[in-house]
Amino acid sequence: MADRAPLAGIRVADFTWVWAGPFCTLQLAHLGAEVIRVETATRPCVTRLLPPFADFEPSPDRSGYFNQYNQGKKSIVLDLKRPEAIEAAKRLCAASDVVVENYAAGVMERMGLGWDVLRALRADLVMIALSGYGATGPDADKVSYGPAQVPLSGMSSVTGYHGFPPMHVGISYGDPTGGLHGAVAVLAALVHRARTGQGQYIDLSQWETSMAVLAEAITAWTMNGAAPERDGNRDPHMAPHGVFRAAGEDRWVALAVEDDAAWARFAAAVGCPELASDPRYATAAARKRHEDALEEIVTAWTRARSPEEATATLQGAGVAAFTAATNRDLAEDPHLAARGFFVELPHPVVGTRKHVGVPWRMSESDCRVRRVAPCLGADTDQVLRDVCGYSEAEIARLRAAQALV
Structure with a gap:
């Protein structure tokens, strides 16, 4: 053969x-x-x-x-x-x-x-x-x-x-x-x-x-003479975007809300649908302007839940969210095994x-x-x-x- x-x-x-x-x-x-x-x-x-x-x-x-x-x-x-x-x-x-x-x-x-x-x-x-x-x-x-x-x-x-x-x-x-x-x-x-x-x-x-x-950072300089600022886990355009504390010792959940439609799904999933129309958070630009307050809202919800529960809830709503996996999590992951x-x-x-x-x-x-x-x-x-x-x-x-x- x-x-x-x-x-x-x-x-x-x-x-x-x-x-x-x-x-x-x-x-x-x-x-x-x-x-x-x-x-x-x-x-x-x-x-x-x-x-x-x-x-x-x-x-x-x-x-x-x-x-x-x-x-x-x-x-x-x-x-x-x-x-x-x-x-x-x-x-x-x-x-x-x-x-x-x-x-x-x-x-x-x-x-x-x-x-x-x-x-x-x-x-x-x-x-x-x-x-x-x-x-x-x-x-x-x-x-x-x-x-x-x-x-x-x-x-x-x-x-x-x-x-x-x-x-x-x-x-x-x-x-x-x-x-x-x-x-x-x-x-x-x-x-x-x-x-x-x-x-x-x-x-x-x-x-x-x-x-x-890293070409996009370099072209920011070659095109406009600008240097991207360090901003932790935040994204220049998406908000919320980061790694948020979850229930349990050193447990975390990562999430990214890519646009206003995803934000509306997030708000509904966490039981606060009114956030989708709140002028402080209704648009990506507004969410970026109020990102500190926004992250407090997200953290209040995530830290009351395990990473697995938070991930399941948000993924069920079509929001990109994942457990911040440990090495053990990965070695025992059923998807990777399958x-x-x-x-x-x-x-x-x-x-x-x-x-x-x-x-x-x-x-x-x-x-x-x-x-x-x-x-x-x-x-x-x-x-x-x-x-x-x-x-x-x-x-x-x-x-x-x-x-x-």
Whole structure:
């Protein structure tokens, strides 16, 4: 039976670490590509060393962080400081359709694995470099990590409360935005290759991908010289809009009333239909002018109810409202379970654990988590033998030369 995965038959050499690069190759693995991570025990991926660890026992193979974002991949160990390992990496790249790397700009070139070298090994190769600032420009060589991309992109400048300093947004948005944009670029390059037979190099700047999801704030300046003000959970146009306290300890409900019709439905649902015609609240502009008083009305209603009750009442009236879910809420959510969003795969070290799976469904293609995240170096011999063409004796010599650590 033919493999129905969109990227069946595509091999990816994965020189990535932390989040952005692995998130890019995760999408390719979900689509059916064979993704082979190149790692080393001398400097493991940062996420192998970060919690949460299964059963609170730190180990490179027990990190939930790593195991989540490296599902469906293989792992080989190569100490790229050794020439024998560089030669093995070249063989892997020559046998691959795609090379993905997110080291600092210039690192692959200094190791002898830059684009000029690799495209000479395979003319139709697709290679992408996800770096902090791109491969060109005056900032190309600056140090970058995902958390720094948030304020640098301008995201922090529009996050926070009026009269208070900028705030971080909770996660390093530069990493997943870079990874997702990178996956799209790789897919486009593979389509181009299918049409023309040509490979190509993709230079991705995580700084730019972070700004790409904040374009409306930037255009507010480029069009009118205006800067959006920080205003907490409020929306510039919708009111009420925010996260409101509900009954119970640290329980909250989020809601958004998008227009006057939704406001009328909200007012009826909370038992105060007269609010729909009250001149202080009848229009969006009026509600924005009286937003403090408006939020007191909303909070008085929500805090007397559980988030689930408030959500059910408002959703029943056609108002966008949702429980501010905890991690436990999500892990036990019946809707997500019904859609098969979570996957449980047996891991040789941590046993069977629940992980986030593929967030899309395709009617004619098979997209799923095909294997658990790899233990460090678990596939080294198999890949060297079956993909790179090494004999058992040659693999033994690589191991004796300390190239496989």
